[in-house]
Amino acid sequence: MAMLAYEAAIIAAFFCFLYFFHRRQCCRHPLFTDFPILGMLPQLLFNLWRAHDYSTQVLKQRGGTAEFTGPWFTKMNCLVTGDPINVHHVMSKSFPNYVKGPVFREIFQAFGDGIFTADSEAWKYNRNLFHSLFKHRSFEVFLEKTIHNKVQNTLLPMLDNLQQQGRVVDLQDVFNRFTFDNICSMVLGYDPSCLSIDFPEVEIEKAFNQAEESIFYRQIVPICFWKLQKWLQIGQEKKMTEACKTLNQFIHACIASKREELNKYKENEMGEAHKDLLTALMREGKAHDDGFLRDSVFNLFVAGRDTITSALTWFFWLVATNPLVEAKILEEIKEQFETNEKMLGVLTVEEVKKLVYLHGAICEALRLFPPIPFERKLAIKADVLPSGHSVNSRTMILFSLYAMGRFEETWGKDCLEFKPERWISEKRSIVYVPSYKFIAFNAGPRTCLGKDLSFFQMKMVAAAILSNYRVQVVEGYVATPSLSIVLLMKDGLKVKITKREI
CATH class of the missing domain: 1.10.630.10 (Cytochrome P450)
Structure with missing residues (x-):
């Protein structure tokens, strides 16, 4: 019985190692502290009352661009940036490669298929x-x-x-x-x-x-x-x-x-x-x-x-x-x-x-x-x-955009x-x-x-x-x-x- 418990602990530790290794590989430039399972969401929620100034402060510390990972098995992962060169690349130079997307339209459902949520020909x-x-x-x-x-x-x-x-x-x-x-x-x-x-x-x-x-x-x-x-x-x-x-x-x-x-x-x-x-x-x-x-x-x-x-x-x-x-x-x-x-x-x-x-x-x-x-x-x-x-x-x-107006560079x-x-x-x-x-x-x-x-x-x-x-x-x-x-x-x-x- 003790042997089974020991083996279970080893397997659990192995999977935990894989999980943390995977998170580290996926997030090389973290915006906030990456907590197990919950990701960076706790730190965001804790500072929500000053979200704009806090995100500006952290982005400055990270050189203007960093990654945000949400709780495990959620679709909250994103790359956050206030770097004007990145903005120029996404919004102009590589414009066809970057769209609003289906998740955006779900979140902004009240906007329907209007100009703010539409992509491509629409x-x-x-x-x-x-x-x-x-x-x-x-x-x-x-x-x-x-x-x-x-x-x-x-x-x-x-x-x-x-x-x-x-x-x-x-x-x-x-x-x-x-x-x-x-x-x-x-x-x-x-x-x-x-x-x-x-x-x-x-x-x-x-x-x-x-x-x-x-x-x-x-x-x-x-x-x-x-x-x-x-x-x-x-x-x-x-x-x-x-x-x-x-x-x-x-x-x-x-x-x-x-x-x-x-x-x-x-x-x-x-x-x-x-x-x-x-x-x-x-x-x-x-x-x-x-x-x-x-x-x-x-x-x-x-x-x-x-x-x-x-x-x-x-x-x-x-x-x-x-x-x-x-x-x-x-x-x-x-x-x-x-x-x-x-x-x-x-x-x-x-x-x-x-x-x-x-x-x-x-x-x-x-x-x-x-x-x-x-x-x-x-x-x-x-x-x-x-x-x-x-x-x-x-x-x-x-x-x-809030952070972009506050960068000394x-x-x-x-x-x-x-x-x-x-x-x-x-x-x-x-x-x-x-x-x-x-x-x-x-x-x-x-x-x-x-x-x-x-x-x-x-x-x-x-x-x-x-x-x-x-x-x-x-x-x-x-x-x-x-x-x-x-x-x-x-x-x-x-x-x-x-x-x-x-």
């Missing part, structure tokens, strides 16, 4: 379609008019009311409502008036937030775990199901209403009220079914709502906590428009192009706090990255400083930085189609608010990134608004 079709819509002059005019009216008639009067009351306000919530109204107007052609002094609760907006939180959750736990939750309809997956049901009902109702509305008009009878993207999609592609339209609308909502909210929120926090930058932005506005009397109004797209320092300040905010903090790709064939790391077929590559020893000057040349023009270094708008063929439109919107909002009001962060407030697929502030941005002296 992605090309979506991109060409949206490119033609965004570049259409009528849409650019419609976009500018929509933003201008929303800022002039709703945002500024609301801030004026808040400053008169002396209330503390969550500026992130304000921007969330502002961008939600804007994206509804741009995509669907109607304004839900979410931005209001009484801050109404909007079910559809809450559903979007919940879906994004659940998607983030799916990326940090084993697939088998969240799939089990989905099957049992418990926890985050129950919330995800309810959120998607609300979203689908809302979007499909809008599509049906739009079809009914368009059937009443002939094409030559459509005026300015019919320049929204849903109308354009229905007119551009007669064969587009409701499923395609639903996925397109969802993807456009995420692209044009949360990313702008994130960018504006972090921008105003950085400006409010860096008074010298604020003073330079105001000085530039005054210099450009001192005889225009538009200093206290809303500038046009052509006018905001003159605000070079403001543009640099927004780029700095996006560098330090990219709205999408992580990007992931899947290798089709085996490859070797420029950093020397081997990539097997079906290997997942995870880019930390790329941005210098002052990389943690909010310094708009790094974007401005001696001739007072914007310094060009390759997209694989400044990746806030993605890089390579998948570079964001709405990049210019986003800058116009952010500059119009920023110039209008800063010209009229001073934003002061409440004493003791600490800005903490949220755990979501979009880099928002965990507790919002609590500020007081005061009227600026003219």
Whole structure:
């Protein structure tokens, strides 16, 4: 009996040796401590509350690229990198070899088959379609008019009311409502008036937030775990199901209403009220079914709502906590428009192009706090990255956009400083930085189609608010990134608004 126990112990030890040897061979450049069976997941979960800063710190120690292994028998293994040369290789030079992949589409199921999850021909079709819509002059005019009216008639009067009351306000919530109204107007052609002094609760907006939180959750736990939750309809997956049901009902109702509305008009009878993207999609592609339209609308909502909210929120926090930058932005506005009397109004797209320092300040905010903090790709064939790391077929590559903005090798020893000057040349023009270094708008063929439109919107909002009001962060407030697929502030941005002296 004792002999059998002895032999069993030897066999167990042998298999343990094989297991650890296999793990060591598979993970030559570990990101975190590799625990038996559980892999590196415990260390990730333990530091989840500071996930972005912690991953940045560890990546710096590992030379910019390292491997992450999840629990045994899970599909959580990936290569994590913030090295711009690796990003350039994956996103541009070897673009055909790296795709979103089926696992990505499972995790981002709420996005359907839209442009963010699509690969190959489906992605090309979506991109060409949206490119033609965004570049259409009528849409650019419609976009500018929509933003201008929303800022002039709703945002500024609301801030004026808040400053008169002396209330503390969550500026992130304000921007969330502002961008939600804007994206509804741009995509669907109607304004839900979410931005209001009484801050109404909007079910559809809450559903979007919940879906994004659940998607983030799916990326940090084993697939088998969240799939089990989905099957049992418990926890985050129950919330995800309810959120998607609300979203689908809302979007499909809008599509049906739009079809009914368009059937009443002939094409030559459509005026300015019919320049929204849903109308354009229905007119551009007669064969587009409701499923395609639903996925397109969802993807456009995420692209044009949360990313702008994130960018504006972090921008105003950085400006409010860096008074010298604020003073330079105001000085530039005054210099450009001192005889225009538009200093206290809303500038046009052509006018905001003159605000070079403001543009640099927004780029700095996006560098330090990219709205999408992580990007992931899947290798089709085996490859070797420029950093020397081997990539097997079906290997997942995870880019930390957040870490990339904090590498001294790329941005210098002052990389943690909010310094708009790094974007401005001696001739007072914007310094060009390759997209694989400044990746806030993605890089390579998948570079964001709405990049210019986003800058116009952010500059119009920023110039209008800063010209009229001073934003002061409440004493003791600490800005903490949220755990979501979009880099928002965990507790919002609590500020007081005061009227600026003219």
